Amino acid sequence: MWKRKNETTVFLGGKEAYAAAAHMAEGCPLFREDCEEECVTDDPRSCYNCRYRRWTKDSFVCMKGAGQ
Numbered sequence: 001m002w003k004r005k006n007e008t009t010v011f012l013g014g015k016e017a018y019a020a021a022a023h024m025a026e027g028c029p030l031f032r033e034d035c036e037e038e039c040v041t042d043d044p045r046s047c048y049n050c051r052y053r054r055w056t057k058d059s060f061v062c063m064k065g066a067g068q
């Protein structure tokens with residue numbers, strides 16, 4: 001579900017893989033919910049709502065190096 005690219009890990013599911021992003025965050029001890037205005041899904045725990053994701057054009061990268 002991740003791909004290494006330029007020292008970061010890119011989520012391969014894109015921006016609309018809500019179930020996969022929630023599943024990833026469920027298993028991630030580093031999840032920290034972002035501030036309310038940055039959250040994009042109603043899933044209480046999702047990579048899409050994590051303060052350590054940084055949006056890219058097509059997806060996001062995990063600043064904590066998920067998937068390494």
Ligand code: SF4
Pocket residue numbers: 024025028029030031032046047050051052053061062063064065066
């Ligand atoms: S974005 Fe990274 S740190 Fe945040 S929940 Fe997902 S895998 Fe974990």
